[in-house]
Amino acid sequence: MKKECVIIGSGLGGLSAGVILSKNGYRVTVLEQETQVGGCLQCFIRKGAKFETGMHFIGSAGRGEVLYRILKYLGVTDDVTLSRMDEDGYEVMSFGGRKYAFPNGRENFIRRFAEEFPSQKENLIRYFDVVDSIASASSLHNMSNEKNENVADLKYQLMSIDSILDEIFTDEQLQKVVVGNLPLYAAIKGKTPFSTHAFITDFYNRSAWRVVGGSDQLAMSMRKTIEEAGGLVLCRQKVVEIITDGEKATAVKTTDGTIYPADVVVSDIHPKRLLEIVGSPILRPAYRHRIDSLPETTGCFTVYLKFKEKATPYLNYNYYGYRGDTPWNCEIYTPEEWPKGYLYMHMCAEERQTWAKSGVIVSYMNIRDVEKWKNTKTGRRGKDYELFKHEKAEKLLDLVEADFPDIRKQTEEYWTSTPLTYLDYTGTAEGSMYGIAKDVTLGPSCRVHHRTKIPNLLLTGQNINSHGIMGVLVGTIVACSELFTSAEIIRQINAASEE
Secondary structure, three states, rough: OOOEEEEOOOOHHHHHHHHHHHHHOOEEEEEEEOOHHHHHHHHEEEOEEEEEEEOOOEEEEOOHHHHHHHHOOOOOHHOOOOOOOOOOOOOOEEEOOEEEOOOOHHHHHHHHHHHHHHHHHHHHHHHHHHHHHHHHHOOHHHOOOOOOOOOOOHHHHEEHHHHHHHHHOOOHHHHHHOOHHHHHHOOOHHHOOOHHHHHHHHHHHOOOOEEEEHHHHHHHHHHHHHHOOOOOOOOOOOOOEEEEEOOOEEEEEOOOOOOOOOEEEEEEOOOHHHHHHOOOOOOHHHHHHHHOOOOOOOOEEEEEEEEEOOOOOOOOEHHHHEEOOOOOOOOOOOOOOOOEEEEEEEEEOOOOOOOOOOOEEEEEEOHHEEEEEOOOOOOOOOOHHHHHHHHHHHHHHHHHHHOOOHHHHHHEEEEEHHHHHHHHHHOOHHHHOOEEEOOHHHHHHOOOEEOOOOOEEEEEEOOOOOOOHHHHHHHHHHOOOOOOHHHHHHHHHHHOOOO
């Protein structure tokens, strides 16, 4: 008889856990409080234009690469088409009056920036040696059971990005350039660990891709796989209580009073939200206090652009524009200084795309900027909130227009979102972009473990291991390894990629 697994939340962590557990003898029920599945994978449509909400591109998805192998195992490669981004410059950033493009491939990257910074060639080699060492030290990031004897020096995992770059590079401009895409992980100077930067650099440097038709294609594919295995994925089912018997979780209860019995419960919601529905004293006050006090990454303000037909050439890369000469500290601003920078991307609607149909502009925004509307509902926040968003959108467009002079002429209409939108639709604390922040100054206390004191309550999602598609999937494998070994999951993944 199959064991029952109830998964709370249908983000990437919840759905991928559902697929893995379905393949390993569990009857899975995924409960989602919103009207569609996917969490930050979900998309929305406005007047015929489609927009992604969180995951705009992925890395290492070329045939045989690590993400490709995982996606094949999850059944996604049969349903989803990927479009490769510009190999000669999948990321472009502009600051200090100059533009810099990141090419795919270690040697290409070193060659490109050794030409720009001739005195730094040996340091660029050393930089990639460190990045490679950190990335290869993780068996889960490589889907290998082999233990790497050349484990990266712990200092690279326990020290901040800027402190390590200061050791490696003697050119201050190059130190800034290599973190020009730091909005991908909302890095904080002096706090974000270098290992976070290293994993993301390695992941995208290998290859970069957009999902044709939007990231919700991934969510729909995993939902289909779960349902084909006999599982359920139910929307409008908000969990209000995890029921325990004093030793373990026995069931979950939803708003309408339905009880779902469970041998295992997997939570894909923010840990702070989870604590609100677990009354059991098994989770001690000290644990609750630590989780409640953890810092969050900054939030964001987004402008969603619907372009006029055949007016905007499709950008097959991401563009980062900065008002000043550094990508650091854009989350620290006065009202007059905002926005200090932005990330501009186009939606990939079809392969070999020529014209963009929609795009997004993202800039940091702190929750305090919208605090006074925090207890209001989406669509009912009043005229002053709409005026606030309009003023911010126009200021952001002013900054983007310096790099893309025709963007206003090319735009038919736009919509906006704030940290409150993320708070409402994803349940992330403080409307943060990437959930709980990694902070080297807090040491191990800043990490949320996938296990809890309730033995059959496991955690997954961007707050547990790391954010981003690879970080979440690794976290899912770690959580599922409590039920059967990670070695077995890796074996299954590698076997699937050989089929």
